[in-house]
Amino acid sequence: MISEKDLPKYVPVEFAEPDFPGVNGSASGFVTLPDPLVKSFDTPPGSGGSYTAMTPLWGTIPPTNGNQYFDAVNEAIGTDIKFQISDGNTYGDKLAAVLASPKDVADWVSIPGWNVPPRFGQAVDSVFEDLTPHLSGDLVEEYPFLANIPTEAWKSCSWNGKLYGLPFPQDVGVSNYTFYRPDLLPDAELPTNADEVIEFAQAQTKDGLYGSTDLWATATTMFGVPEKWKVGDDGKLVHKVETPEYRAALEWHTKLYASGAVHPDAVADNGGDGGQRFEGGQIALLSTGVGYWHEATTRNRGSNPDWTMAPLPVVAADGGDPVLYKAPGAAICSYLKKSDDDGAIKELLEAANFLAAPFGTEEFQLVNYGVEGLHYNFDAAGTTVPTALAQTEVQPSYIFLVDPPVVNAKVALPDYVAASSEWTARNSEFLIEPPFYGMNITEPNRFASLSQPFDDLEKDIVRGRKSMDDLDKAIDTWRTSGGDDLREFYQKILDENPGLAGS
Template identity: 55%
Template sequence: MNTTTHLRKASRVADVPVERRSFLGMVAAGAAVVGVPALLTGCGSSDAPQGGEAAAVKLEDAIPSYIPQEYVEPDFPSVNGSTPGFASLPDALVQSVSSPPGSGATFVAMTPLWGTIPPTKGNKYYEAVNEALGSTVQFQIADGNTYGDKLATVLASSKDVPDWVCVPNWNLPPRFASEIVGNVFQDLTPFLAGDKVKDYPNLANIPSDVWKFCVFNGRLYGLPMPGEVLTDATFYRQDVLEQLGISPDVKNGEDLIALALELTDTGSGRWGAEDLWTTAAIIHAVPPKWRLDGDKLVHRIETEEYRAALAWNAKLFASGAVHPDAIAGQEGDAKQRFQSGKSLIMADGLGSWNEALRDNLGANPTFWQQPFAPFAGDGGTPVLFKGNPANIYSFLKKSDDEGRIKELLALANVLAGPFGTTEFDLVNYGVEGVHYTKDADGLPVPTDLAATEVQPTYMFLVGGPIANAKVQYPGYVEAASAWQADAAQYLTDPLFFGRQIAEPQQYASIGQPFQDLEKDISRGRKSLDDLEDAVQTWKSSGGDELRAFYQDILDKE
C-alpha cells in the first residue's frame, strides 16, 4: 500500500503457516497497516519569543536529536535508512516508560479511519491504552475517504479544533503553512528541538529524516507517523518465471524490455508487463521535482532523464509486451492482472509485497513476487531518490499552558514505544487474552472482540520507527530486508528533501498536462516533439515563475 494515496484494512493474522514467531506478524482483526496524495500569537513556552510568531531556524536546528534506542536487536539491521528486519518474536518485551505519565486529564483527538468506527464507550482496548497513558484520549473518528473535508471545516474555526489532530499529507489544506499551522497548532521547537527531546526517549528514537517533514516555516509543529525512505520497486512473478525456466537477469533497460518480450505469450493470455512508467522514471534517475545543474534550477520535465524515461517506456509499449488492458488505461486492475499471472512485471509500492502474499498464499502456496535488484537504464550505477518517510502527522492545539503541552508530549512518548516494547504491543494489538491469543507457534491470533474494538487510532497520532517482522509470510522478512539493504546504498536526497513547501495556488495545475502527455507518448499517440511544446507552454504558464519561487527558497538557505 502506498501511503500517499490511502490506507487499507489488513487481513487477519495466521492466514498462512509460519515457521518462526513474529511480533509484528500479528495484525489484530480490522487493524490497518501503512505500507500506504487557512491566526499569529506567541508560543507559551518561556524559550519562545513573546508577542509574535517565533523566528524560523535552520531545519537541522528545528528537529530533535536522534538518540536511538534498541530494545530488540534486529536480525537484519538498517542500512542507510532501510527498514530493519526482525525474524522472531522477542522472548520478553521491555516496558520503555516506567509509569503512566498522565495527570488523569481528558484530551480530544481527531483521526481518520478507513474501516468501521469502533465503540468509544466500554471499549476494553481504549481503556487499557488510556490506563497506560494515565490520561484519557477521547477520539473523534472520521471517515478517511472524506477526512479532508472534515479537516477543512474543523480548521476553519479555531475554537472547535480538538486537542490533538491527525493531518495526512494529502489532506493538507490550502494555506496550511502560511496561515493555519502557526495560528492553530503548538510550536514544539522549544520542547523537542535538539537535546530537549531527551525528556521523551521514544520520540528521540525516531530518525531525523522523519522529523524533517514535521517542520513548517522553520519551526517544528508535527509529530510523525514514520514510514520508509524506500517506497517503490519493480516486481516480477518469480514463481512463474521459475516454472517457465526463465532467469530474470536484468542489468539495464534493454534487458528489461527483452525479458518482458520473452515472457509475453498472447496465445495463452500472458503479457510480460504492465505500464512501467514508474520504473522508467526510477531507472533513468528522473528527479522527483527539481534539481540543480550547476547553479541553475531545472524542473524534472526539462531534464534529459525525463526525456529518456519517456522514450524507454514508449519503446516498451511499442514492443507488444504490455498487457492490452494497461494500454487501454485500466490501471486499477493492474494488481489483479499481475497476481493472477496475466502480466508478469509491474511497478508498485514496497508495501504491496506483503499484501500480495497475504492475498494469494492461501490459494496459491507457491506465489512469490520479487523486486528486481536496482539497476540503471544505461547499465551504470543506479540512483534512487528517497521517498518521504512521513506522510501522516499530528498536531497539538496551541495552548498557553506549558504543562498541558508537556503532558501531551509525554503521552506521545508512550505511544511512540518501538518494536519490542510493551507499549508497542498494547497500542498496536490490544490486550493479550482479550483481543488476541497465541497459537502453538507463538503467533498472536485476534479474538472476535478485536474486530470490533481494535481499530487504528492511536497510531495516527505518533509512532515509533518502522520495523518489518511479518514472518507469517515465510521468507518475506529476509527477502525484503536483503533487497532494501542492497537498494539503500544507492539512496540520495532529492533537492528540497524534508522541506515542507507550500506552492502558490496559481501554479497548482500547470503540471497536470504532463500526466496525460506521459500516457500519450508511452502509447505512441504523441511523440517527444510534443514534449518540447508542452515544456514551453509550462514555462510561459507559470513554470518560470515557479522556478523563481523555489530559487528564492534556495537563496535564503
C-alpha cells in the same frame, strides 16, 4: 528551514536485536517476536487529562464508545484520548473545513502530507503549538522514545524554521517498483538494464498471457527522474519535465507499450484487476507499491504455501548504479492545538512518548494489536493472531498521532522479512537527498495545477496518441504559463539557504 540545533537530538534505543540490521536508514528486519517483551512504563505517564484527537482511517471506522481497545491503551497511558475518526478518502475536505474554524480544531490533529491545506505554512503558528521549546536539541531526552525517532522524520514536521508536528515515520527508500513471480519463473534470468526489462516482458507475452502492466513508476526510477526539481551544474533549478532523464524515461515507456507486452487494460488506461491477474499468474510484471508485497503474500500463502513474489533488482537504465531520491522521513505529522496550559501540552507529549515505544516493548504490542487474549493470541510459531473482536475494535488510530521508527517485523513470513530487508538495504546505498529535502514549502495558489497537463500527456505519448514534439510544446507552455515564475520562487529559497539538500 529548521536549523540542526532546533531539531530533536537523535538518541536511538533498541529492545530487540534485529536479524537484518538496517543499512543507511533502511528498516531493520525481525523474523521472530522478542520473548519476553520489555515493559517500558512501570506506571502510566499521564496525569488523567482528557483530550480529543482527529485522525483518518482507510477502513471500517470502529466504535469509539465502549471500545475495549481504546480503553486499554488510554488506561495504560493514563490519559483519555477521545478519537474523532474520519474517512481517509475524504479526510482532506474534512481537515480544510475544520481548520477554517480554529475553535472546532481537536486537541491533537493528524495531517497526512498529501492533505496539507493551502496556506498551511502561514496559518500553522496561529492554530498549533510550537514544539521547538519542548523538544529541540537535548530537551527531547525527557521523552526517550520520541528521541528514538530519526531526524529525517522530524524535518518533515517543521514549518517556517520551527518544529510543530509529531511524525509518523516512513521508509525513505523506493516505494513503488516492479515485481515478478519466482515461483512461476524459477529459472528466469532477471533483467539488468532498461532494455532487458522490455525483452523480459516480451518473452512472457504468449498464449494469452501478458508481460506487464504499466511500468511508469519503474521507468522514472531506472532513469533517475527527480520528483520535482534538479539543480543544474550552473546552480540553477531545472524542473523534472525539462530534464533529459524525464524524456528518456518517457521514450523507454513508449517502447514498452509498442512492444505489445502491456496488458490491454493498461493500454486502455484502466488498471482493472492487474493485481488479481498477477496473483493468478496471468501477468509476469506488476508495478505496484512495496506494501503490496506483504499483503499479496499473506493473502495467497494460505492456499498455496509456495506462492512467492519478489521485486526486480533496482538498477539504472544503463545497468549501472541507480540514482534514488529519498522520500520524506514522515508521511504524516500530527499537531497539538495551541494552548496556554503548559501542563496539557506536557501530558500530550508524555502520551506521544508512550505511543512511540518501539518494537520489542509491551507498549508497542498493545498499541498495535490490543490486549492479549481479548484482541489477539499467539500461535505455536509466536505469531500474533487477531481475534474476531479485533476486527471490529483494533483499527489504525494511535499510530496516526505518532509512531516509532519503521521496522520490518512480519514474523509470520520470515522469508518475506529476509528478502525485503535485503532488497531495501541494498537500495539504501544509492539514496540521495533531492533539492529542498526536509523543507515544507507552501507554493502560491496560482501554481497549484501547473503540472497537471503532463499527467495526461505522459499517457497519450506512451500510447501513441501524441509525440515527443507535443512534449516540447507542453514544456514551452509550462514555462510561459507560470513555470518560470515557479522556478524563480524556488530559486530564491535555494539561494537563501546555502548547502540546502540536493544543491
